[in-house]
Amino acid sequence: xxxIDQPTEMTATEGAIVQINxxxxxxxxxxxxxxxxxxxxxxxxxxxxxxxxxxxxxxFSSFLSRSKGYSYLLLKELQMKDSASYLCAVIGDYKLSxxxxxxxxxxx
Amino acid sequence: xAGITQAPTxxxxxxxxxMTLRCTQDMRHNAxxxxxxxxxLGLRLIHYSNTAGTTGKGEVPDxxxxxxxxxxxxxxxxxxxxxxxxxxxxxxxxxxxxxxEQFFGPGxxxxxx
Numbered sequence: 001x002x003x004i005d006q007p008t009e010m011t012a013t014e015g016a017i018v019q020i021n022x023x024x025x026x027x028x029x030x031x032x033x034x035x036x037x038x039x040x041x042x043x044x045x046x047x048x049x050x051x052x053x054x055x056x057x058x059x060f061s062s063f064l065s066r067s068k069g070y071s072y073l074l075l076k077e078l079q080m081k082d083s084a085s086y087l088c089a090v091i092g093d094y095k096l097s098x099x100x101x102x103x104x105x106x107x108x
Numbered sequence: 109x110a111g112i113t114q115a116p117t118x119x120x121x122x123x124x125x126x127m128t129l130r131c132t133q134d135m136r137h138n139a140x141x142x143x144x145x146x147x148x149l150g151l152r153l154i155h156y157s158n159t160a161g162t163t164g165k166g167e168v169p170d171x172x173x174x175x176x177x178x179x180x181x182x183x184x185x186x187x188x189x190x191x192x193x194x195x196x197x198x199x200x201x202x203x204x205x206x207x208x209e210q211f212f213g214p215g216x217x218x219x220x221x
Contacts (some may be wrong), residue, residue, distance in 0.1 A: 033209070042198060042212035043151070087150065096210070097167070098143075100150040 004099035006088050011105045012078055020073045020102045026092030033089040034062050034073045037101065043087055046073070078106050110134050114199050114213040121189050121220050129184040129216050131199030139202045140182040141166075141210065142174060144195040151198065157182055189220045 003025040012018040031050040035043040047055055049064035061074040075082055085101040112133040121127050142154040153166030157176040173185045186193055197216045202208040
């Protein structure tokens with residue numbers, strides 16, 4: 001199975017940058033996803049990393065280091081609508097497992 | 109395009125009763141999944157299906173059963189509900205195996221009393 005750790009909560013100010021870290025232990029690594037989930041809604045896909053390095057998509061970027069079992073999601077120019085839970089999910093041995101999620105609160 | 113739909117939206121169920129949660133997708137995805145989401149535990153996989161006619165057990169399959177008679181539908185059945193099955197249930201689908209992006213339905217909030 002996989003062990004996936006991410007902080008429970010983070011708070012940041014509108015317009016700022018927040019970095020959400022995710023560490024994992026898994027066998028047969030096949031990739032890492034980040035999902036966004038607003039309260040009471042379904043998760044929606046943000047990013048997918050399978051190779052080391054940074055993937056940039058607008059205000060959101062995701063980084064992966066396979067040797068360190070580490071990823072982060074970077075949210076830039078924070079907006080109030082970015083207040084949500086961010087889920088790190090790892091594929092190991094072709095099974096997808098989710099972390100418990102990081103709740104980000106954006107304050108004005 | 110509807111994408112992936114679930115029914116009902118919410119349900120209160122007496123312990124010991126049976127219930128089927130419905131899930132339908134119109135994206136012709138091969139793979140479908142059922143998760144439960146509980147506070148502090150994140151999403152946990154209950155059952156999955158890689159293609160019509162096949163199913164597999166996830167992390168927490170006990171007390172649940174699934175079937176995959178066709179590509180579009182993937183119902184989840186609780187044969188005899190217990191209070192610990194109170195949760196939010198999400199159905200998801202993807203084009204192929206787990207390393208493809210998963211699309212989630214809106215969820216079913218189930219309370220077992």
